Amino acid sequence: MAAATVVVRFLLLTMPVAVAALLVLFLGAGGGGSERAFHATLADPDLYAGGVYSESFFADPGDYLIRFVPNGDSPPSLSITIEGPAVSFYGEYALQGTLHDTGISEYYTWEYSGPDRVAVPAAQPLTVTVDPRGSTDGSVSVSLIRNQAGGG
Numbered sequence: 001m002a003a004a005t006v007v008v009r010f011l012l013l014t015m016p017v018a019v020a021a022l023l024v025l026f027l028g029a030g031g032g033g034s035e036r037a038f039h040a041t042l043a044d045p046d047l048y049a050g051g052v053y054s055e056s057f058f059a060d061p062g063d064y065l066i067r068f069v070p071n072g073d074s075p076p077s078l079s080i081t082i083e084g085p086a087v088s089f090y091g092e093y094a095l096q097g098t099l100h101d102t103g104i105s106e107y108y109t110w111e112y113s114g115p116d117r118v119a120v121p122a123a124q125p126l127t128v129t130v131d132p133r134g135s136t137d138g139s140v141s142v143s144l145i146r147n148q149a150g151g152g
Contacts, residue, residue: 037145038142055128056128062119065116078093080130081129083126118144
């Protein structure tokens with residue numbers, strides 16, 4: 001009986017987080033009218049060279065939304081730098097958990113607070129650098145989503 005209770009409790013705790021993560025990935029940051037231009041799932045300390053993760057990609061002009069899929073093991077704070085010929089962006093982010101009590105279970109949802117937009121004035125190569133400030137064991141997904149609707 002105790003094993004069944006543990007399994008049910010585990011499912012009740014993890015399912016809302018998994019569903020939220022899937023919705024963000026499939027719907028993007030504002031539903032329709034957006035396009036994911038960059039995505040990295042950082043779940044392995046070996047992905048960080050010198051303590052940071054860095055990747056380059058080519059970006060079209062537009063307004064980009066910065067989105068995360070964190071969990072309770074994600075880095076407690078991190079910074080993101082986005083640089084290109086006409087773009088210089090730096091943002092600091094803090095992980096915040098919100099407790100939800102359904103009456104039969106409790107679970108947390110997680111989000112990073114910090115700047116959530118970067119403007120790209122012209123088509124150009126960009127380099128995204130994620131610095132987890134030494135916390136490379138927890139996982140987090142980072143996306144830049146081009147907002148084609150214009151308003152966000």
